[in-house]
Amino acid sequence: MPEARDWLVEELQRRGVSRRDFLGFCGVMTTVLALPRTAGAKIAQAIEAKEKPTLVWLEFQDCAGNTESFLRAGRPTVADIVLETLSVDYHETIMAAAGHQAEEALAKVVAEKPGGYIAVVEGSIPTGANGAYCTIGGRAAIDIAREVCGGAAATIAIGTCAAFGGLPAAAPNPTGALSVADAVPGVKNLINLPACPANAENLVGTIVYYLTFNRFPPLDRHRRPLFAYGKSIHDNCERRAHYDGGQYVEAWGDEGHRTGYCLYKMGCKGPVTYQNCPNVGWNEGTNWPIGCGHPCIGCAEPDFWDKMTPFYTHLAGFPGFGKHSNVDKVGMWATAGVAAAFAAHGFVQLGKRWKHKELEHQQVYQSPANSNAEPAEKAIKETEEGDQA
Ligand code: SF4
Ligand code: SF4
Incomplete structure (x- = not known):
């Protein structure tokens, strides 16, 4: 030995x-x-x-x-x-x-x-x-x-x-x-x-x-x-700039899909899923689901097969933009050129909300075990x- x-x-x-x-x-x-x-x-x-x-x-x-x-x-x-x-x-x-x-x-x-x-x-x-x-x-x-x-x-x-x-x-x-x-x-x-x-x-x-x-x-x-x-898929996603800019894939194979736009509208659950897939990748780090054009289905979260389904339907709210906001409206605003004013107020709120969510999520589990x-x-x-x- x-x-x-x-x-x-x-x-x-x-x-x-x-x-x-x-x-x-x-x-x-x-x-x-x-x-x-x-x-x-x-x-x-x-x-x-x-x-x-x-x-x-x-x-x-x-x-x-x-x-x-x-x-x-x-x-x-x-x-x-x-x-x-x-x-x-x-x-x-x-x-x-x-x-x-x-x-x-x-x-x-x-x-x-x-x-x-x-x-x-x-x-x-x-x-x-x-x-x-x-x-x-x-x-x-x-x-x-x-x-x-x-x-x-x-x-x-x-x-x-x-x-x-x-x-x-x-x-x-x-x-x-x-x-x-x-x-x-x-x-x-x-x-x-x-x-x-x-x-x-x-x-x-x-x-x-x-x-x-x-x-x-x-x-x-x-x-x-x-x-x-410790971090959400959304926080580290390579398509995040498109999400923030209101650029979404609208249909499989459309120009946005081919360009690499955000998959939120196609059902991506990255905003509510926590894992390091964007950083570590899969298949020897070659790629990962969102990288190759498929939305995250939230597989690292409890009860994902119930809570994250239908897999190809987007979340009811629009994370970061308020419960009743609508993903189509945000995309329209962004492309209509009001993004600057939006950014000044909305993104600060978004940052605060996500920061709060992050802190809540990161409560460290403490028990005798x-x-x-x-x-x-x-x-x-x-x-x-x-x-x-
Ligand atoms: S919604 Fe999905 S595809 Fe879009 S930025 Fe977030 S994690 Fe990436
Ligand atoms: S579905 Fe699972 S493996 Fe795929 S990106 Fe989301 S957390 Fe990672």
Whole structure:
């Protein structure tokens, strides 16, 4: 067994990854974690010095979409290595072992590493019919979750089903499906990474944060890490200038669509959805839904399949312009040249309203289970101070 500080170095060498690539990965992580670029060196130092963490991945009532997202993460290359070298001791879909041998691997981690592993849960947990709707190795999912999450240093509920119950929990909810928070209340350090599916880079970012700062990231009121869910899609959207300027796509394939205008009228839920998709992107950062012309459907928010539908109909109000304002009118005003007067008053109000909304959203979730939660700014400040020291 290599020494704690050597495991990553050896793994990188074995796979032909240079130190330069590794430092590049740490730089990308500063973007994901919304930290200053100078924090990259601290991240590199911390990852190298840590013992290889153990992770077990439980799949319950799910479509395996988060596993697919996790397996297809390709950027940066070192992220795969960090994940692979995490010692994923149990993952039904990808592990070579099967049957009793696989279940023994899980039992071994729980018995031999109490409080020393991270549990990732994918899918909701059915509780109806005494848990009979989802059993693995003859045991109900709810019993497995209680045991495994109960002994973990932290539990990461990955995807909207594990985080909020997802589609299986939608009425009439025939299986009694619950989120991890509701099925296993009081579980230590529960972190939600919702989205359909979750972005693997946010999972890597959560683990890298833990390795770097020796604590789990600050969370919002839905237990989502602020580094990934602290800003709305709308706040960072590349089409925002078109929204502010009243330039909207009116029909699929029209000139506005081809030009890259705002997708609000086509049903975009970016103004009420919080995730870092515009900054991190998808498919190795190649693009993201709005970037390729599709509105955000709000997949990182609770009950998005009910609250954000119909997906191609815009929100009832017009965020930032008052409850009764009308998107067509705003576009007309903007193009009629009254934007200057509008900007002087309306945008100040808009700014205030969104600032208020932002502050409300960023209430950090505080509970005995998350007593280490604190504002992201503090962690960033500490990082900066550490770098300057
Ligand atoms: S409404 Fe959607 S497309 Fe338009 S700026 Fe906001 S997030 Fe971007
Ligand atoms: S852009 Fe919206 S719908 Fe698409 S992945 Fe991001 S949060 Fe989900």
